[in-house]
Amino acid sequence: MRVITLTTDFGVSSPYVAAMKGVILDINPEVMIVDVTHAIAPQDVRQGALVLAEVCHRFPADTIHVAVVDPGVGTQRKILFARIGDQDFIAPDNGLLSAVMRRTPPRAMRQVMASHVWLSEVSATFHGRDIMAPVAAQLSLGFEAKKLGPPVSEMVGLDWPEVHVQGGRIEGSVASIDSFGNLITDITAEALAEASLTEGEPVIGCGPHRTRGIYRTYGDQPQSSLIAVVGSGGYLELAVVGGNASKTLEIEVGAAVTVASS
Amino acid sequence: MRVITLTTDFGVSSPYVAAMKGVILDINPEVMIVDVTHAIAPQDVRQGALVLAEVCHRFPADTIHVAVVDPGVGTQRKILFARIGDQDFIAPDNGLLSAVMRRTPPRAMRQVMASHVWLSEVSATFHGRDIMAPVAAQLSLGFEAKKLGPPVSEMVGLDWPEVHVQGGRIEGSVASIDSFGNLITDITAEALAEASLTEGEPVIGCGPHRTRGIYRTYGDQPQSSLIAVVGSGGYLELAVVGGNASKTLEIEVGAAVTVASS
Amino acid sequence: MRVITLTTDFGVSSPYVAAMKGVILDINPEVMIVDVTHAIAPQDVRQGALVLAEVCHRFPADTIHVAVVDPGVGTQRKILFARIGDQDFIAPDNGLLSAVMRRTPPRAMRQVMASHVWLSEVSATFHGRDIMAPVAAQLSLGFEAKKLGPPVSEMVGLDWPEVHVQGGRIEGSVASIDSFGNLITDITAEALAEASLTEGEPVIGCGPHRTRGIYRTYGDQPQSSLIAVVGSGGYLELAVVGGNASKTLEIEVGAAVTVASS
Numbered sequence: 001m002r003v004i005t006l007t008t009d010f011g012v013s014s015p016y017v018a019a020m021k022g023v024i025l026d027i028n029p030e031v032m033i034v035d036v037t038h039a040i041a042p043q044d045v046r047q048g049a050l051v052l053a054e055v056c057h058r059f060p061a062d063t064i065h066v067a068v069v070d071p072g073v074g075t076q077r078k079i080l081f082a083r084i085g086d087q088d089f090i091a092p093d094n095g096l097l098s099a100v101m102r103r104t105p106p107r108a109m110r111q112v113m114a115s116h117v118w119l120s121e122v123s124a125t126f127h128g129r130d131i132m133a134p135v136a137a138q139l140s141l142g143f144e145a146k147k148l149g150p151p152v153s154e155m156v157g158l159d160w161p162e163v164h165v166q167g168g169r170i171e172g173s174v175a176s177i178d179s180f181g182n183l184i185t186d187i188t189a190e191a192l193a194e195a196s197l198t199e200g201e202p203v204i205g206c207g208p209h210r211t212r213g214i215y216r217t218y219g220d221q222p223q224s225s226l227i228a229v230v231g232s233g234g235y236l237e238l239a240v241v242g243g244n245a246s247k248t249l250e251i252e253v254g255a256a257v258t259v260a261s262s
Numbered sequence: 263m264r265v266i267t268l269t270t271d272f273g274v275s276s277p278y279v280a281a282m283k284g285v286i287l288d289i290n291p292e293v294m295i296v297d298v299t300h301a302i303a304p305q306d307v308r309q310g311a312l313v314l315a316e317v318c319h320r321f322p323a324d325t326i327h328v329a330v331v332d333p334g335v336g337t338q339r340k341i342l343f344a345r346i347g348d349q350d351f352i353a354p355d356n357g358l359l360s361a362v363m364r365r366t367p368p369r370a371m372r373q374v375m376a377s378h379v380w381l382s383e384v385s386a387t388f389h390g391r392d393i394m395a396p397v398a399a400q401l402s403l404g405f406e407a408k409k410l411g412p413p414v415s416e417m418v419g420l421d422w423p424e425v426h427v428q429g430g431r432i433e434g435s436v437a438s439i440d441s442f443g444n445l446i447t448d449i450t451a452e453a454l455a456e457a458s459l460t461e462g463e464p465v466i467g468c469g470p471h472r473t474r475g476i477y478r479t480y481g482d483q484p485q486s487s488l489i490a491v492v493g494s495g496g497y498l499e500l501a502v503v504g505g506n507a508s509k510t511l512e513i514e515v516g517a518a519v520t521v522a523s524s
Numbered sequence: 525m526r527v528i529t530l531t532t533d534f535g536v537s538s539p540y541v542a543a544m545k546g547v548i549l550d551i552n553p554e555v556m557i558v559d560v561t562h563a564i565a566p567q568d569v570r571q572g573a574l575v576l577a578e579v580c581h582r583f584p585a586d587t588i589h590v591a592v593v594d595p596g597v598g599t600q601r602k603i604l605f606a607r608i609g610d611q612d613f614i615a616p617d618n619g620l621l622s623a624v625m626r627r628t629p630p631r632a633m634r635q636v637m638a639s640h641v642w643l644s645e646v647s648a649t650f651h652g653r654d655i656m657a658p659v660a661a662q663l664s665l666g667f668e669a670k671k672l673g674p675p676v677s678e679m680v681g682l683d684w685p686e687v688h689v690q691g692g693r694i695e696g697s698v699a700s701i702d703s704f705g706n707l708i709t710d711i712t713a714e715a716l717a718e719a720s721l722t723e724g725e726p727v728i729g730c731g732p733h734r735t736r737g738i739y740r741t742y743g744d745q746p747q748s749s750l751i752a753v754v755g756s757g758g759y760l761e762l763a764v765v766g767g768n769a770s771k772t773l774e775i776e777v778g779a780a781v782t783v784a785s786s
Contacts (some may be wrong), residue, residue, distance in 0.1 A: 291556065
């Protein structure tokens with residue numbers, strides 16, 4: 001059984017999601033549809049890109065990931081098909097696949113052009129339903145990707161902030177905030193290992209807040225402590241034990257985070 | 263594989279939804295269950311009716327749509343089965359199916375009476391779980407609709423506001439607001455074509471707000487503009503490009519919308 | 525087809541849920557995954573326990589229920605497997621299964637230890653994805669529960685408030701509030717039957733509010749009335765007809781509820 005996942009900014013339980021599912025099931029009633037999330041902030045391509053990169057590799061080989069955060073719907077922006085690792089992706093060409101591709105370069109990219117596998121009526125404002133959903137359903141039935149459209153070699157990227165590692169000091173930022181209020185940074189476990197941090201516990205700073213040491217898990221410090229851990233996605237993360245770090249510390253996405261020798 | 267969809271006012275991720283799914287899967291573990299939405303405002307039959315009409319026809323033939331917005335649960339109100347087009351519907355008789363039926367008259371309607379296919383214990387407050395879910399599951403297994411109960415010819419309706427088209431002027435209203443804040447009116451593309459709008463761009467008005475012209479898609483105007491498009495459901499829609507029209511304009515469901523020659 | 529349910533505090537549409545689903549489908553792409561809820565308040569083990577107990581028995585025999593409300597993740601707390609009735613449960617040993625077990629004592633409990641069926645890399649902060657999801661997927665493929673780890677006879681419990689029945693008076697409390705704002709108490713229909721309430725309608729009190737009589741369903745009283753019914757889960761419930769009792773009465777979980785002869 002093939003799996004199709006959906007990642008959108010349509011909002012939780014939007015009927016737009018159901019419309020896409022109806023279209024998919026009308027073409028292939030045997031496919032398994034899984035929601036990645038529909039809670040991407042409206043038109044926040046960057047957040048969509050990060051969420052997709054965080055979870056897509058957990059899915060089986062040949063999963064088809066459909067991502068629709070698409071402020072340019074109906075304009076000249078392309079719709080992309082990409083083969084990345086052993087999975088397929090369909091998304092507007094606006095950077096939505098850029099975080100996945102930073103991790104794993106695509107094996108093939110095509111512009112989705114073959115309109116005979118789209119819905120017969122295509123609106124100008126909902127290509128997720130009228131183009132991307134039927135294309136994904138056709139792929140799940142074995143339609144060959146090479147028939148979708150011509151190869152493309154370039155895609156629209158996003159400016160991702162860089163992490164600086166120098167002289168025993170790492171400078172990064174908060175990339176996302178999870179539903180517990182944990183601050184997920186863009187500083188990887190590898191960056192922590194490679195930085196020439198001197199012996200002793202590093203000091204992690206974010207805005208006016210400081211915490212010392214990087215722990216295995218939240219339960220390693222008392223309730224309400226600010227704690228740093230390497231989270232389940234492999235990134236340095238700041239949390240308030242039993243609480244909500246984002247609310248307590250009043251920190252938002254983009255805030256600078258530093259790691260320095262103590 | 264048969265599909266059963268669920269449309270309720272139970273709230274996102276309410277365990278009441280899971281109870282219905284458990285009941286369905288206990289009877290037919292091979293059925294595909296799809297959420298249309300559970301975010302209908304509590305007891306808002308009108309909103310439920312609109313959402314159902316917007317998405318149901320996207321699903322495969324023989325899909326069974328179960329809709330539960332049911333303030334009269336346990337009272338004398340009937341539970342309806344309807345065959346509409348090539349799909350089945352189960353819902354309380356309170357107008358919840360009226361928007362679907364305005365689009366496509368039912369081929370058959372029955373009162374759901376055959377209690378031997380209900381749960382053995384039926385509560386007075388949750389017929390979605392105790393009656394509608396098991397009936398849908400039985401239908402998905404091939405139970406014949408004609409055995410559900412006697413035919414009915416009348417059902418409870420809702421007063422839908424009328425759209426007036428006269429002398430080059432259309433008067434309608436905001437029927438729903440989507441998760442992007444777009445204002446979806448009840449003015450169809452057909453009404454726009456039929457109105458004797460004079461040459462030139464029409465002026466669309468809503469409350470104190472005015473916009474000129476009807477565009478193909480949001481990206482056809484600059485960020486933050488108020489724009490009118492014919493949306494993906496075939497209705498005239500007012501949007502703020504890259505923003506939230508409902509919040510920005512402080513417009514709610516029911517607000518009057520006019521289209522006039524310029 | 526086997527069913528796996530998920531009950532977590534990850535938040536609605538959290539990508540953490542999708543990560544668990546990806547892991548499960550990568551091991552068994554034929555399993556049916558159903559969300560019970562992801563809207564448990566963060567780290568609210570008690571609420572998770574109640575929701576699980578409310579809906580699990582609606583699912584088919586051999587359903588595998590995975591519950592992840594896990595503030596102690598990565599610490600010495602155990603992960604439990606339990607066979608309860610004809611279903612399987614996997615959860616941290618923190619009381620999350622205690623409400624289910626109050627209703628039905630477990631037939632077997634084991635500590636989940638067999639790390640060869642976990643993901644090859646196990647984070648310290650997300651055992652739902654790295655241990656519980658793959659264990660559930662393996663069970664759905666027929667992996668024998670007795671190979672998961674050694675039997676355990678004790679588990680962590682929760683202090684559940686007691687309901688007192690004495691002299692024609694019942695004292696209980698509000699156990700949960702549903703998405704309609706209905707106040708679900710811990711007073712069962714059995715307790716109501718067993719209490720020596722004298723003839724006449726009982727008086728139900730909650731905070732400064734009083735209502736007389738226990739009705740079949742909400743529609744038995746006029747709009748905006750405070751009404752008591754025995755709800756669909758078998759518990760006494762206070763509702764405002766067509767409204768939201770929790771908001772209107774300003775009552776929260778834990779509030780005392782009394783039933784007395786009139």
